[in-house]
Amino acid sequence: MENVKCECGHVNPFGTYLCESCGKPLIEDDGQVADMRYEGVARRSQTYKKSIVDKIWNFFSSVKVGIWIIVLLLLASSLGTILPQEMYLPPGERASQFYENEYGTFGKLYYQLGLHDMYTSWWYMALIAALGISLVICSLDRFVPLYRALKTQRITRHTKFLERQKLFAKSGQIENIEESFAQAEEILKKKKYNIRKDNGNILAEKGRFSRWGPYVNHIGLIIFLIGCMLRFFPEMYLDEHIWVRDGEEVVIKGTDGEYFLRNEEFKVVLYDEDDELYRESLERAGAPVVQKFQTSATLLRRTSTNAIGSEPELEEVKHHYIRVNDPLTFGEFALYQVDYKLNELAEFTFTIEAVDEANEEDLSEIEFTVNLYDPEMVYEFENGYRIEIMEYFPNFVINDNREPTTLNRIPDNPRIIFEVFTPEMDPDEDQGEISLVGIQINEELNGENDYRIRMIDVEMRNVTALTIRKDRTIPILSIGGIIFMIGLVQGSYWNHRRIWLQNRDGEIWVAGHANKNWHALKNDFQAITKNTAIPMPIDQTEENLNERSKEIEGVEDNNGSTKQ
Template sequence: MNKVTCECGHKNPFGTYLCESCGKPLKEDGRLANMRYEGVARRSQTYKKTIVDRVWNFFSSVKVGIWIIVLLLVSSSIGTLFPQEMYIPPGEDPSLYYAQEYGILGQLYYDLGFHNLYSSWWYMLLIAALGISLVIASLDRFVPLYRALKNQRVTRHAAFMKKQRVFGEAPIADSTDKDFQTAKKALEKKRYKVREENGNLLAEKGRFARWGPYVNHIGLIIFLIGGMLRFFPGMYLDDYVWVREGDTEVITGTNGEYFVENNEFLVELYDEEQEDIFQEALTRQNAPVVSNYQTSATLYKRSSETLGSETELEKIEDHDIRVNHPLTFEGISLYQVDYRLNELSNFTFGIESEDNQENVENISFEVDLTDPQMLYELDNDYQVEIIEYFPNFYINDDGEPSTLNRVPDNPRIIFELFPPGVDPEQDSGEISLIGVQVNEELNGEHDHAIRMLDVEMVDVTGLTVRRDHTLPVIITGGIIFMIGLVQGSYWHHRRIWLQRKDGKIMIAGHANKNWHALKKDIALLRSGTNLPGALDQLDEEKDEDPLGNKKTNEGGG
């Protein structure tokens, strides 16, 4: 579109309301000048033809940005009603867990995908849309505003002066030159930057405050980028590892390079008899109160791995992992967050003859509940095969046996025993269902029985594995956001114009906020001078303006 040339010679983009140079209104619109964005032409209000224009105009709208924020807030709030999938007990099936724990609402929560909200595609699209809205809205306003403030002249058009909210005029007096110099010194003392042109003055202060919202946007965009980087591989890790006492487990997120061993798990309770500051609270507590729980851990690194041989581990360090005292290595931290005491670990079984109710020559075998063997070949040609293993047994909706998870909280094992002389490949054995206080024969009468002889339990520690390379980006965005917030909140942009034209002195002022401070600064200029007072033209219906100046026909005192 063609540019609009003002009478001062400056070429303004199409749609400009106030000339960027002299301030002359290029459109007659209202009694007072619309000084928002200095009356410049914004792209979103000028170009509306192509698809690019429509997309730009859509995302530059403040209303659209607010609606995106509302949608993010509402969806994020819903995502906190129930725990995300990463925080449910390890081994639980999400499709069953939410319905069992939270009923119909939990099932609906899972079906709608809120159990993995913050990594869902539509939530990522909302964050991306907010980022695009911030960038486009900022560019749509910042670029023309910067150009207008940079090009503004000291001498402004008379119509510009008269359309300012704070304005006054009076005839030129013999002391005008001296009054202008006195005003210039007073303004410079108030830390205004004063420019002079053809005997006219422009005093400006706090222009940097106008960029506060845009600094806010930059900080928020960086913050959003940091949040989205969490979904890139290697940038963020938040996972669990459960380690039994005496066991060594691979640390997730390390590509099988690092391992942690649980040497010992300790739980310490507050002593109710010891007098301390918590005594009153402990007295009211019926159950024991944990004062500390920690894991005495050893960190290993895989030193070499040869085909056909076991992995060799190199010890790195020993560390006592406690709450807020993690084990940290290679940017990864292991935090103590949970534990399980006396978890079932091993069952020891013996084979008993139904004739004499005695063990057959002390034949026994041990089943590791976390990793059971499928076949046990025993002495005297006895064989035991595990047909089915349910670590956490329950009957599902179809009336069939199943397991809630892989944690052995309620184990059930279906054994098939093959006595001597019975061929496992041709004959069927004696099938039994065995668990804690459960021993059922499933295929008729048996000549032998599998009896539980011993139970071993072990403590299990729950460690969070966390790595966050996005934190510096998020902190940087937060700091920049706060700088912009302070910049735009505690300072304000003020301008005062003093000029002589057509035998009159005109004074005008504008502030983006805090008009009271601007009026006080203008009132100070009258001290010891014959400069005119200025009225707030929004308050002309009153007998006196907020500065206490009596109104005159000239609009000044």
Template structure:
């Protein structure tokens, strides 16, 4: 669109209300006071509305749109706290079945809509991206014209501009004008105003940098959002769990098989009821209270480039006692102690009993690892035992069929098929038995041989969080910049005082983006003992309050 040329010769963008240079009104507007919001300059969103780009720009530049995006984010985040996120589900639980089993139809809907993994869901990411776009466009739509207007403002502002300022007065020039001018300039400098003069006009200005506070806020928020979005990439952020049984070695998730952790020993310390500090309180609690728990662990690093397996060569890196808030840190990763499980079933020991077996034959045993069972066992007494079905955490489904809730051996059931000596291991020729804790049933009538459980091994399991956060410096930087902008816009205020001699009169006007009371006090100090009257506040009390809101870019931008 064509630019508008002011009578002072300055070319203003289309839609400008007050000339960027001299301040003369370029458009008629009702009311006694000038609209000083963004210095009366034109904003792109208010002047262009033809192309698709214009419509997108205008949509995201709206403060109302930004507020609604924030409201939607808050609502979604609130709903995400109704049920636990997937990362906090009990060990071995599947999200696809857990929410429906625990919370019914609403839990299933919660899962299907993606609230179970809210902060990495595609639609939540899109809302965050929309908020970032809104912040960028809203800031550019306001800060660019505001910067241009403040940079090009003239010292000798037009009389109509001065008359329409909220604080304004006229004074007939007296004999002591020169002395008064020197006194005014001296006091303005004492108040740390920056003074510019041209002919018979003067502009005193201070704290212009405060106008950029809201936009620095936006920069900080944008950087913070970028840091949050980068958490979607595993190389930037990882928050996972590993469970390591005592005496076992597990690969550390997220390290691409480079690092392994061995649980050498897990210790739990409980509070004693005779504790001098907490003893009385502990007597009111039925369950024991954990004082501290730790994992004595050894970290290994893979030494060869082969595949991960039983033959993987490992080099010891270090040993460490992992406690709560005292993680094991290595290669940008940290292992935090967050959970544990005592006395988890680990191994069953069985033997075969029968009327035709002697004591030596019945003394032969075999062990079944409940976490990684073999499917066939050849015994020294000539028997062969095969596992037909294994249910680590036995349950009956809706069709009353046996299944397992998860892979954790909390309630194991094993269907064995026993083949006596000199019997070929063919399906249907052996004797079937269902074995579990306090469970021993023959599945095909009376069996000649019975599988008896002779021993149970249990093990402590430690739960560790694997965390890597390379976005933390970005988040800290964004938060620090935000706080700088907040302080900058809250504790300093942009103030300007204009003096202009014209036709034997001295025109005095003042403007502040907020905190008009401070500007009035500056006028009282500067004009004291000069005989020049204080500027008149041209707005009544109610209008003054509304004017604070109109003139403050911080209100508009935040």
């Protein structure tokens, strides 16, 4: 579209309402007061509307669209807090079954809608990206033309520009206008106004930097959103959970196998019920109350690269008692205490005994231990007996098809199907005696057995849950937050004020504009009009004009009554 050239010689972009230089209205309307929100300049979103690029630009430049994106983000974020996200499920739990088992039909629907892993979903990321795009386009659509208009504004403005300001007045013929202007200049300088003069006319301006507050806000938000999106890159952000049993060593996720953690001992300390200080509170609680829980942890580091399958050589780096809000830190990593589980089943010890009490065979030397986390599948003994594990179900359930399965790999309800071979049997040709063994369970599966597997001991361990956290986005988020607060203060506690004083053929024309806090601007006008010939401008908004006309009518009526 062609640009528009004003009579002052300045070339304005198509669609400009007020000339960027002299302020002359380029588009006539019936409005009494000029729209000065963006200095009357042409915004791209209000000018170009034909191409696909224009339509996309106009869509994202809308403040309403930005607000709706924020509303959708808030709604989506709140939905993600109704049930725990997948990352917080107990170890070994499968999301496809957990939500339905724990929360019924609602949990199943929650999972099917993808709300169980919402904050890493593509559509949630798309909403964040859309908000960022909206902020960028909104800022560019308004900042660039506004900056250009304020930079190119003249000191001497067109008479129609002055007449259509909210605060405007003009005097009759006055002598010594220069003296009044000089007095006003001194007063405005004391009020920290920046004074510019041209042919005896004055432009006093103060607080222009406050106009950029919203755009500084947007920059801070954009940087903050970039920091949020970088959290989805493992190198920038890590938030993982590990469960470590007493005496166990595990590799710390995110360290590429360089660091390990050994759980020396997990301990829970309860409040003493006999302590008079806490007795009343504990009685109201009706159950033991945890005072603290901690993990005695040792940080280990790999000292060399070992062959595949061999145990790594580790050296102790540091020892720390991990408590709530007292993490183990090293490098960019921190390990936080978040949860625990007491007395988890760890090992079952079994023996074999003859079902027929008349059987005098000595089976006392047959004793074996099954590691419930990683069981061996075959146990052979010197007397020729052989025991094989046919199936192992750490957390035994019967599914909808009436078939045995396991909910997860955590041994909360272990069941083991054993097959026993006597010295006379050939494991390759004969079928052994099959039985299902678990806690208070010992069933024969292929008829009557001559031998029974009996549990003689159980070992339990405490398990600690730790969160591994690495966050390189904190500086980015902090910078974004600081910039946002600077913009908020900049736009909230200062305002942009302008006062135009012009000598028009012996008359004083005065006008003023403020982006907010008009009361302060009126006080400044009172200061310069008090002892000078400069007239006090009136508020030309419709309400004020109506009130003023009523006052004038009242004065005229009173004058008429007096004359009579």
